[in-house]
Amino acid sequence: MNEQQIRAMVADALAGIAPEVDLDTAGADQDLRQALDLDSMDFLNLVIALSQRTGRAVPEADYPRLFTLAGMAAYFAH
Amino acid sequence: MPSLGPDMESARVIEWLVKPGDTLHRGDVIVVVETDKGAIEIEVFEDAVVEALIAPLDAELVVGAVMARLRVAGESGTDARAVAATERVEPTVSSPAPAVAPAPPSAVIAQDSVGTPAASSAVASAGHRRASPAARKRAAGLGVDLAGVSGSGPGGAVLLADLAAVSAPRVKRAGGFDAAAMRRVIGAAMARSKREIPHYYLGQKISMASALRWLRQANESRTVEARLLPAVLLLRAVGLALRRTPTLNGFYENGAFRAGDGIHIGWAVALRGGGLVAPAIHDVDKKSLDELMTGLRDVVMRARGGALRGSELVDATVTVTSLGERGADTVLPIIHPPQVAMIGFGRVVERPWAVAGQVEVQPVIGVSLAADHRVSDGHLGSQLLADIERLLNAPETL
Secondary structure, eight states: OOHHHHHHHHHHHHHHHOTTOOGGGSOTTSOHHHHTTOOHHHHHHHHHHHHHHHTOOOOGGGGGGGSSHHHHHHHTTO | OOOOSTTOOEEEEEEEOOOTTOEEOTTOEEEEEEETTEEEEEEOSSOEEEEEEOSOTTOEEETTOOOEEEEETTOOGGGOEEOOOSSSSOOBOOOSSOOSSOOOHHHHHHHHTTTSHHHHHHHHTTOOOOBOHHHHHHHHHHTOOGGGSOOOSGGGOBOGGGGTTTOOSOOOSOTTSOHHHHHHHHHHHHHHHHHHOOEEEEEEEEEOHHHHHHHHHHHHTSOGGGOOOHHHHHHHHHHHHHTTOGGGSEEEETTEEEEOSSOOEEEOEEOTTSOEEOOEETTGGGSOHHHHHHHHHHHHHHHHHTOEEHHHHHOOSEEEEEOOTTSOSOOOOOOOTTBOEEEEEOOOEEEEEEETTEEEEEEEEEEEEEEETTTOOHHHHHHHHHHHHHHHTOGGGO
């Protein structure tokens, strides 16, 4: 999955979690929690949405790899 | 119109969810009103039948104004009651005429012809498009007229999903509330608190090592959907601890303390774009961690989506704020009147921590209490914080 694909997926997921945030303001290497003012509940809901969309189980220990769009793209690449 | 907070003066009727003749059960949402805290769903607190809707759509009603006439189960039609729908506001008998809200002629007709087809059509002909509160808010934010949107919900109601097609420009303002109006409400409530409540403050550092270890293990065997957040352990610990210090759970009104009818914790939710609302999570001490996680997720989503219920705004017997993983490490809370206590948690930080004569690095959280000196003293407050620490150190008991 490339960055554009993950960006589209995250934007779609965020529409149901935090519709007022603008993903376009976040760079690929920025921590989304900081860039978009996501709290731990928002972030957990985002992980749930990505897990459902990709069909991948995401252990809690892997959460730090999903803090940035670049990290997400790499994580879901295989 | 029920009072949904000490500083609420009026609210606007934006959607009736019932019509004359409908049978209602305690807890049913009957109307959505627009307040400074966003769109709020108002519930009915008795089993009843709708006789007439008095308040027209878009009417700005002062607190106490008659909104609808309901016949409570067991009453005859001539003894119908006008109900303002929260427990705080006693239902008042509205004879001979509803006093405060100027009702338009159509509503008066509806009132006089209770239960007849004419009454129903009078309401239905108000030209109102059915829509979910979330969809209504989104449409208002987008400047979209609901009349031009085809709805896929019950009775053709417009749902959030129906707006996807017309909502191409992304909504950038925080949805569901007027930030300036909310700021005024917060300012008024906090000024009253600082003016009237003699606060005392206590603080304590608590190791989260046991709690977070337990949580990590619990979450390992859970699917991502069923995982718990640390906030739920904090919520549950406060709920259980308050059982032993009931004078920190309730209200100070008319010169006296009144204990809460349960441990209903107002959970402070920050709204993106500024603002704060603390919807009640009911009976925290009686719910499992899973139930609390579901409840917490639900109120946080609805607080931000602008669809809280009236009871959630008035039922809280105490408030908890947790600054979360990017907050400061200490918060000194300001009590939300007429409550008598507020508990705050800072961010979890790694700190040197002495255990049996050895220094270890452990995750540590700062918990603080602000409480009303007219009702309790620091001795009791210290007991609450000690109980919270004891519970967080034994997470398997939560």
